[in-house]
Each structure stands twice: as C-alpha cells, then as structure tokens.
Amino acid sequence: MARKVVITGLGATTPIGGDVPTMWKNALKGVSGAHTLEDEWVAKYDLPVHFAARCSTPALDVLTRVEAKRMDPSTQFGVIAAREAWADAGITDIDHDRLAVAFATGIGGVWTLLDAWDTLKEKGPRRVLPMTVPMLMPNGVAAAVSLDLGARAGAHTPVSACASGTEALHLGLDLIRSGKADVVMCGGAEAAIHPMPLAAFSSMQALSRRNDDPEHASRPYDIDRDGFVMGEGAGALVLEAEEHALARGARIYGELAGTSVTADAYHITAPDPEGLGATRALKAAMFDGRIQAEDVVHVNAHATSTPVGDKPEYTALRAALGTHVDNVAVSATKSQMGHLLGASGAVEAVLTVLAVYERQAPLTINLENQDPEIPLDVVTSARSLPAGDIVALSNSFGFGGHNAVIAVRSV
Amino acid sequence: MASNEEILAGLAEIVNEETGLAADAVELDKSFTEDLDIDSISMMTIVVNAEEKFGVRIPDEEVKNLKTVGDAVNFIANAQA
Structure with a gap:
C-alpha cells in the first residue's frame, strides 16, 4: 500500500488576492484581476494587447528591498507563496534532510534575462550584474525556496509550460510515496508580464484582444472567447506523508489521492482535437487515486478562454467521466485571474483543495452565452459541494502537448 | 575629484543599497567579508556600482586586494588622481 499523502499548508499570491484568504474570498465572490497596463512600453512597442492580470499585492510590499534585489520577480512571488504555505502548515520540528522542494515555472527569469540583455547593449558587459545567472535560471525559484526553508532533500523544477x-x-507525490522525502513544498511561480512575452503570445494569436474591456476578456466557455489573459503570481502547497502529519496533530485540508502526466505527441502547440492525451491523463490520475467517476463532484478546469483550447478539455472530461460529467460542478477560475502560465496549476490546486475542504466551488465569471458545443455544468453562482467523501480534479495542459491532472479527496 | 570622505560616503550608500547594511556601519577599518558579511557576488556588484559612481576602473585581479573599506577608498582615490 502506497504512503498516503495529505495537504497541510497553502499559500498564494495572485491577481485576485495577495494571500490565500483574500484570494479565496474573491474566488467565491467572482472578481476580475485583469486591468489596462499603464506601462510606457505598451505604447512604445505598440503592443497589440494592452492589459493583463497583475498580482494584486506587489512583491515589494511583502519582501525587503534587499531580499527582492537578488530574486527575479517570478522567484519573489514563489518565495512569498511558499512562506505563507509553510506558516500555514505550522511545521516547527522537521528533519531538513527529509524536506524537498518541487517548485515549477513555465518560463523562469524572463525579466532578469531581458533586462541583462538591455544592459549589455546599452552599457556593456561590465554592467551586467553578477547575480544575473542565478536570477534568470529556471530552477532559481526552487533553489530560493529550498534556501529559505532549509530543504535539503532535493530542489526540483518541473518545466512543462502551462x-x-x-x-x-x-513529482511531490512521487517523492513522498517513494520514501525520498516526508514533506515537499510544491508550487509554481511566473512573472512574464513583460513586453516580449506579450508580443510573442500575441503573435501566435493566443491572447485576448479585448483591449477596451479587460475585465470581461477572460471568458472560458463563452461563445465570444478570443484568447487568454496573461496573469502572474504563485501558488504553494505543503505535501506531507499522512503519518508525519498525524504524528504532529496537523490540520489536514485533504488527500492528494492521485496524479498523472501524459504527453499528446500530436502537435507542438495545438491540443489534440480529440483530447486523447488529456483523457489518458484524467483516467490515469483517477486510477492512481482509486477513484470512480461517481466520486468526482468538482473539476477546476484548465479552460484558458482560447477558441481552440476549451472544447478538447470538455471532450476529455466526457470521455473520462462518462455521463457523470453532467453532475460535476466545473469552475474555470482563469476567468477571474487570467492565465498564470507555469503557476496556474499550483494556484488552481490551492483552489481545488479549498473547494474540497470548504465544500464550495469557486466562480466562473464572464460566461454570458455558453458555447453549445461545451455543455458543462459551469459554476457561475454560489455552489456548495456535497457532504460525505468527495473528490475534485484539477487539469493543466501546456504547449508541447503536456497534460497533468491531480485528484484531491476529502478527509 | 572626490575627497576620501566623499568616497567613503558614496561607498557606504552602494553597500547599503546592495546589502541593507546601515551606511554608518561601513567604516574604513571594516573588512568586507569578515565584518560586513559581504559575499563575492555582492562584492562584484558593489565594485561595478563603484566604478560607475566614481568613474574609475577596478580590475578583477585588484578586487581580491580590497579587503577593507579603507582599501577600497584608497584604491578609488588613487585611481581618480
């Protein structure tokens, strides 16, 4: 019997709240974190997209100036979320050789990389700061979190886009099940609201161009959806071997019952229109967690609000859950906070854990005319989840054909 | 051309910006590594910022000889002369 793994700490900094309590309150209320960008570079480069969803609490309001100086913005967000999750878990006595980090990013230190390139061109190589390499490396956030917590059982950085x-x-589940660690600080962080990624995502037609109405731009499942809204931030979850959590009398939010990762091997960016890779991921996560379709009451969908992306996920959900999919409350929380890229899965995992723990599903906003080809039961007003044993799933899909699913069971 | 006092004050400002150390803790007899706990990466950042502020060049091979704040002040003063 595999070791049971539970979630004992949560942290987040997002466009709809700089900490978990604020984010959760807003997620149940239904707010938009998307706003017009006031930065001079929007006009300077004549960007086709003029808005994004910035973190509601700037990192410099939380970190000291000196701390922040040595971290890329993505690492700043990651450290903020990890510290909140760690404090929330309340672990005071731990063997640091049994504490690991699995902290992801989609892009890594893009601000640091591009600022250093500007400095090189404008001022020459001597002015490129010596901290540039450790700040831009994609493992920078995992390393900073490991350093902050004294986590010595490995600091890992899964990278699979969104x-x-x-x-x-x-990965965190595997590390505990396989006995390589007892506690893992898991999460994801991203800070890519920079003109270059905005230009690049725009040129592939991935971003919404609803420049005159940013708050209504992210509209998963709506017939008039026209792309995702760039977000930023971080989410963090403390995973703990159940016996470790019980021994210290920890508050347990839920069990991370099953996870899976598959690859489409179909196209570098387009999702498989049949959703086959996503279907295999859903089925594998349910198998991993010994979950029947009927156990599932809630799904936090990937649902980015792109015309091509939202439908294959529905196809996959129907293939994996059968007709029971009609009974599942589906939330598309990117409608509120935009797409946090490599952080999105971690933040949505926090929301999924809270949905199971609090028995409430977060809202999907901006759904005015639901796409008839996606007949899901979408949560658009306050919705309680049933009592008893329940399971919620959270899906994430990334460019490259990456599919990842987690299943959270109530305890 | 800055006086030694002005160089010390400027250097203290750079050290404060990089490390958060109070500017008045940056005294001539203080060792960068032993007393001020400045690591090699911070030291290089301080050196590059000092080069820009004082309009001098501090060669990489010279940096290891700048053990105290006073060493750095003297080097910069001589380089400006």
Whole structure:
C-alpha cells in the first residue's frame, strides 16, 4: 500500500488576492484581476494587447528591498507563496534532510534575462550584474525556496509550460510515496508580464484582444472567447506523508489521492482535437487515486478562454467521466485571474483543495452565452459541494502537448 | 575629484543599497567579508556600482586586494588622481 499523502499548508499570491484568504474570498465572490497596463512600453512597442492580470499585492510590499534585489520577480512571488504555505502548515520540528522542494515555472527569469540583455547593449558587459545567472535560471525559484526553508532533500523544477505547476504536485507525490522525502513544498511561480512575452503570445494569436474591456476578456466557455489573459503570481502547497502529519496533530485540508502526466505527441502547440492525451491523463490520475467517476463532484478546469483550447478539455472530461460529467460542478477560475502560465496549476490546486475542504466551488465569471458545443455544468453562482467523501480534479495542459491532472479527496 | 570622505560616503550608500547594511556601519577599518558579511557576488556588484559612481576602473585581479573599506577608498582615490 502506497504512503498516503495529505495537504497541510497553502499559500498564494495572485491577481485576485495577495494571500490565500483574500484570494479565496474573491474566488467565491467572482472578481476580475485583469486591468489596462499603464506601462510606457505598451505604447512604445505598440503592443497589440494592452492589459493583463497583475498580482494584486506587489512583491515589494511583502519582501525587503534587499531580499527582492537578488530574486527575479517570478522567484519573489514563489518565495512569498511558499512562506505563507509553510506558516500555514505550522511545521516547527522537521528533519531538513527529509524536506524537498518541487517548485515549477513555465518560463523562469524572463525579466532578469531581458533586462541583462538591455544592459549589455546599452552599457556593456561590465554592467551586467553578477547575480544575473542565478536570477534568470529556471530552477532559481526552487533553489530560493529550498534556501529559505532549509530543504535539503532535493530542489526540483518541473518545466512543462502551462502544466508545470500541476506537474510539481505529481513529482511531490512521487517523492513522498517513494520514501525520498516526508514533506515537499510544491508550487509554481511566473512573472512574464513583460513586453516580449506579450508580443510573442500575441503573435501566435493566443491572447485576448479585448483591449477596451479587460475585465470581461477572460471568458472560458463563452461563445465570444478570443484568447487568454496573461496573469502572474504563485501558488504553494505543503505535501506531507499522512503519518508525519498525524504524528504532529496537523490540520489536514485533504488527500492528494492521485496524479498523472501524459504527453499528446500530436502537435507542438495545438491540443489534440480529440483530447486523447488529456483523457489518458484524467483516467490515469483517477486510477492512481482509486477513484470512480461517481466520486468526482468538482473539476477546476484548465479552460484558458482560447477558441481552440476549451472544447478538447470538455471532450476529455466526457470521455473520462462518462455521463457523470453532467453532475460535476466545473469552475474555470482563469476567468477571474487570467492565465498564470507555469503557476496556474499550483494556484488552481490551492483552489481545488479549498473547494474540497470548504465544500464550495469557486466562480466562473464572464460566461454570458455558453458555447453549445461545451455543455458543462459551469459554476457561475454560489455552489456548495456535497457532504460525505468527495473528490475534485484539477487539469493543466501546456504547449508541447503536456497534460497533468491531480485528484484531491476529502478527509 | 572626490575627497576620501566623499568616497567613503558614496561607498557606504552602494553597500547599503546592495546589502541593507546601515551606511554608518561601513567604516574604513571594516573588512568586507569578515565584518560586513559581504559575499563575492555582492562584492562584484558593489565594485561595478563603484566604478560607475566614481568613474574609475577596478580590475578583477585588484578586487581580491580590497579587503577593507579603507582599501577600497584608497584604491578609488588613487585611481581618480
């Protein structure tokens, strides 16, 4: 029998709240974190997209100036979320050789990399700061979190584009089940609201261009959806071997019952229109957690609000859950906070854990005319989840054909 | 051309910006590593910022000889002369 793994700490900094309590309150209320960007570079480069969903609490309001100086913005968000999750878990006595980190990012230190390139061109190589390499490396956030917590059982960085945060939980579960660690700080962080990624995602037609109405731009499942909204932030979850959590009398939010990762091997960016890779991921996570379709009451969907992405996920959910999919409350929380790329899976995992623990599903906003080809039961007003044993799933899919799914069971 | 006092004050400002140490803790007899706990990466950042502020060049091979704040002040003063 595999070791049971439970979730004992949660942390987040997002466009709809700089900590978990604020984010959760807003997620149940239904707010938009998307706003017009006031930065001079929007006009300077004539960007086709003028808005994004920035973190509601700037990192510099939380970290000291000196701490922040040595971290890329993505690492700043990751450390903030990890510290909140660690404090929430309340672990005071731990063997640090049995504490690991699995902290993901989609892109890594893109601000640091591009700032250093600007400095090189404008001022020459002598002015490129010596901290540039440790700040831009994609493992920078995992390393910073490991350093902050004194986690010595490995600091890992799963990178699978927008599936990265969910893949971190998949890895964390494995680390505990296989006996390599007793506690794992899992999460994902991203800070890519920079003109270059905005230009690049725009040129592939992935971003919404609803420049005159940013708050209504992210509209998963709506017939008028036209792309995702770039978000930023981080989510963090403390995974703990059940016996470790019980021994210290910890508050347990839920069990990370099963996870899975699959690859489409279909196209570098387009999702498989049949959703076959996603279907295999859903089935594998349910098998891993010994979960029957009827156990599932809630899904936090990947649902980015792109015209091509939302439908294959529905196809996959129907293939994996059968007709029971009609009884499942589906939340598309990117409608509120935009797409946090490599952090999205981690933040959505926090929301999924809270949905199971609090028996409430977060809202999907901006759904005015539901796409008739996606007849899901979408949560658009306050919705309680049933009492008793329940399971919720969270999906994440990434460019490259990456599919990752987690299953959270009530305790 | 800055006086030694001005160089010390400027250096203290750079150290404060990089490490958060109070500027008045940056005294001539203080060792960068032993007393101020400045690691090699911070030291290089301080050196590059000092080069820009004082308009001098501090060669990489010279940095290891700058053990105390006073060493750095003297080097910068001589380089400016």
